[in-house]
Every structure is written in C-alpha cells, then in structure tokens.
Amino acid sequence: MSVEDDPATTERETAEEEAAGDAGAAASATPKLRAENVTKQFGRIVAVDDVTLDVRPGEIFALVGDNGAGKSTLMNVLSGVHAPTEGQLYKDGEPVQFSNPSDARAKGIETVYQDLALMDDLDIATNIFMGSFPKRGVGPLRVIDWNATYERSRAIMREQLGREMDIQTEVEFLSGGQRQLVAIGRALAFDPDVIILDEPTSALSVDATRLVQNTLDRLAEEGITIVIVSHNIESVLEHADRIGVLYQGSLVDIMAPSETDLEELNELMTTGTLETGLLDD
Numbered sequence: 001m002s003v004e005d006d007p008a009t010t011e012r013e014t015a016e017e018e019a020a021g022d023a024g025a026a027a028s029a030t031p032k033l034r035a036e037n038v039t040k041q042f043g044r045i046v047a048v049d050d051v052t053l054d055v056r057p058g059e060i061f062a063l064v065g066d067n068g069a070g071k072s073t074l075m076n077v078l079s080g081v082h083a084p085t086e087g088q089l090y091k092d093g094e095p096v097q098f099s100n101p102s103d104a105r106a107k108g109i110e111t112v113y114q115d116l117a118l119m120d121d122l123d124i125a126t127n128i129f130m131g132s133f134p135k136r137g138v139g140p141l142r143v144i145d146w147n148a149t150y151e152r153s154r155a156i157m158r159e160q161l162g163r164e165m166d167i168q169t170e171v172e173f174l175s176g177g178q179r180q181l182v183a184i185g186r187a188l189a190f191d192p193d194v195i196i197l198d199e200p201t202s203a204l205s206v207d208a209t210r211l212v213q214n215t216l217d218r219l220a221e222e223g224i225t226i227v228i229v230s231h232n233i234e235s236v237l238e239h240a241d242r243i244g245v246l247y248q249g250s251l252v253d254i255m256a257p258s259e260t261d262l263e264e265l266n267e268l269m270t271t272g273t274l275e276t277g278l279l280d281d
C-alpha cells in the first residue's frame, strides 16, 4: 500500500488541510495590496531594494526593521508619498500608480502619520472631518453640514472605534491614546478599506498602547486591512497576523507571530539573517 493510500495518512492530511483552511483561503485570495519588485532610491541611496510583498484582505500586517531599514520609505510608497523608482503596486489585483496621497486615497488607502497632524484647539468632530466635511445646499451655497459632521463623528467613534467620547471635546485635552484614535477616526471618515499607520503606539503608555491595538484589532475584524510600521516588537507579536522584516532595504522574511519569537525577530532585524543560516543564500 502506498503512503497516499494509507487511511491514517489521509486522515491526518485532511485534518491538517482543515486546520490550514482559513489561513489558506486568506493566502489564496487576491491581495488587498501588492508591491512587486519595488525599489526606491534617493540618489545613490537604495532605501527599498526589490521588495515583493502581498498584504491580505483584513489582516494586520506589521513592517519591522532596524533604524534606516526602509520601513518609512516602503510605507510612503504604499501611501502615495513616493513613487517607486522601479516596480509596480497593485490594489485588489489592479495595477495602480500613485503620484500623491490623494491618488492612494481615491483607491481606498488612508495613512495615519506619526505626527497625527491634529488641530489642538478644535474639537474631536472637526478634526475627524477636517478635509472631508459633509456639506449641504447646492452650488455656491454649499456649506458645512455641522449636524451631519457631529452625527457621523459620533457614529465613527461609537460604532467603528468602539469608544464613547464627547466629540465636542477639544483635542488638546485628550490623552496620547485618544489622540491616536481621533487620527484613526479621521482616516475612517474617508471610508477606506486599507489603513496604513506609522508607529501608532510610539511614545504611548502601556494602557494607551493596548487601547490603540485593540482598536486596530477591531477594525481588522470589520474587514479593514491594516498595515503598521512599528518598533514595538512585543505588541506586533501579540497583534499582527503577519510580520515583514526589512533589513537594509530588503525584505528578509515574512512570518506569522506563531512562527517566531522576540529573540529571533531581533536577530533578523539587526543582522538580516538567523544564526541557523536558514536565510543564508
């Protein structure tokens, strides 16, 4: 009897296939975002070097790497800030060219930058809809619809971010975690299906980090695809579905948190390889 015919083997294989079912389905779906052979040079500096990666629909994909590894540059290529020197981006399987962040926005990709760019003396609702205020009236008589602005801000806070906050509070009175949520709320006002975040938990307390991470988990559960650039490896190991490691501009590995640990990730980030030589050519 061949191995293929052995009922025990077949049973085990079926169980393994079932266990891998969900992950397999996600892996075989059309990627939400794809970077194919993307290189970005600044003069002679190769900041991102021939990177190919797929971000799957509804996953939290974390980009990690040492200082200068190319994380921000790759993020800026995905969000339309930089055009790639070489390579091609795809959104939902369609080739796309972004000349600026508005082009990415038009394709459903929003970016939350590290500085958050909030207006401290304005309230939460105004910050959320800054740049996308609902309007009423027609032609030259169109004006901001403040009722809709407040209603929709409240809905974003409550239904998408899961927070009860007084949306008339000025942003200057908010904690670091709450400010990050407002910046995420502003991204949500554009109704994206991808949100890219640069270091969303840097300089946050443990509690605030948890608040932001739980919010990102919630958005991913709603089906929004999340890409984060992060130095917070512990948090990434806890919350990301997959982790891409950049080293000197190259993508050296992509793995699930269950396939790695803190020590191994640190080693990959700082040396670009593992002592075991698994990644050596």
Ligand SMILES: Nc1ncnc2c1ncn2[C@@H]1O[C@H](COP(=O)(O)OP(=O)(O)OP(=O)(O)O)[C@@H](O)[C@H]1O
Binding pocket: 042, 045, 046, 047, 065, 066, 067, 068, 069, 070, 071, 072, 073, 074
């Ligand atoms: N606008 C630019 N002009 C010239 N060089 C740049 C520019 N932006 C980035 N670089 C260079 O590209 C390389 C990658 O930088 P990048 O900021 O993408 O790395 P990073 O992984 O985000 O680093 P960090 O964690 O320190 O922010 C570095 O050598 C950096 O000096």
